């Protein structure tokens with residue numbers, strides 16, 4: 333099993349009767365997904381992407397990545413939302429917390445801060461640099477500004493050679509970025525029309541920068557492909573993604589409107605952010621949706637623990653844990669035992685961390701917080717691919733169960749329009 337939903341902390345809150353009552357809705361939503369008949373069905377390209385990705389495109393992507401690995405110390409990924417969160421998520425989870433060499437992947441275009449870009453340019457000074465600019469629409473302001481500044485910097489630094497160091501991932505035919513890529517002769521990759529930003533991590537959007545970072549993208553895709561197969565079962569009891577979605581909706585209907593996504597692994601920080609966009613942008617519409625929040629324990633037990641235990645009761649938790657002890661770090665014996673820790677000698681940090689999780693879960697259940705426990709055997713490319721696909725499938729199901737289109741984001745437009753008006757963009761003059 334590449335992922336298990338352990339029900340031991342939820343059984344006291346949600347009974348089988350409530351799950352059974354959702355079974356027909358789940359099969360109806362399953363049909364919407366697999367027969368492509370639901371709202372937003374034109375954005376279901378991610379569903380069979382892992383098993384169907386074009387082999388020659390994957391090989392070209394790996395070749396491009398290899399070339400960049402040979403010429404760059406740093407790859408700057410320029411993109412926002414779904415155009416960078418997946419890369420950051422996988423990178424955080426799979427790569428060491430501290431840079432041990434190899435190509436470093438850094439990010440730009442997620443904000444409009446001059447300070448950030450200035451700091452980045454200072455950091456890049458004296459290093460060999462490559463850019464991967466990623467925008468499905470090609471018109472998003474934040475990455476467009478960052479690309480203009482970094483592209484100028486690259487041209488000044490490398491002249492003609494900059495062309496070889498810039499790779500574009502965007503729409504096949506439309507948008508400003510496609511035009512720029514074609515005119516400048518940059519190597520480019522296509523973000524499929526039928527896959528929205530937040531579902532795009534397994535397309536060139538995530539695969540190219542991850543391959544440059546040295547991650548085995550084939551194993552990532554393999555894990556996702558396994559999930560694609562395993563999670564194609566139509567019934568609630570045979571499909572962990574659907575079960576997770578059903579629990580979320582039952583809890584939401586009962587007033588648990590905030591989901592706290594938690595793990596005891598700091599490397600999950602990027603997955604937290606990716607997961608929040610996935611669920612927030614997919615479900616938060618028409619006045620509905622579970623509010624997605626996230627924490628990393630045990631760090632955040634010392635800041636948010638009090639609220640979780642004892643604050644306003646509208647929370648449920650989804651706890652992701654990793655079963656295998658991969659680091660095998662033990663607590664050493666100390667003759668003097670001044671810190672009193674000798675009682676932990678021979679225990680690994682993994683065991684202590686597992687006990688911290690058990691202790692937290694028991695306390696939170698006691699405090700009235702339902703917990704969905706997701707257990708993943710280990711942290712590697714394969715299981716990460718599985719996990720990503722699991723959440724995408726669960727999210728589509730969950731959104732359909734709540735009656736919204738999982739694949740649009742009409743609300744995001746409001747601030748964009750206002751900003752264009754305020755800045756005086758041609759065509760957006762104030763009324």
Ligand SMILES: O=P(O)(O)OC[C@H]1O[C@](O)(CO)[C@@H](O)[C@@H]1O
Pocket residue numbers: 412413414415466467468469470471472475529530613741744
């Ligand atoms: O890749 P693009 O088109 O620049 O969009 C980036 C992100 O912006 C959004 O459209 C929201 O503004 C997200 O849905 C998307 O992931």
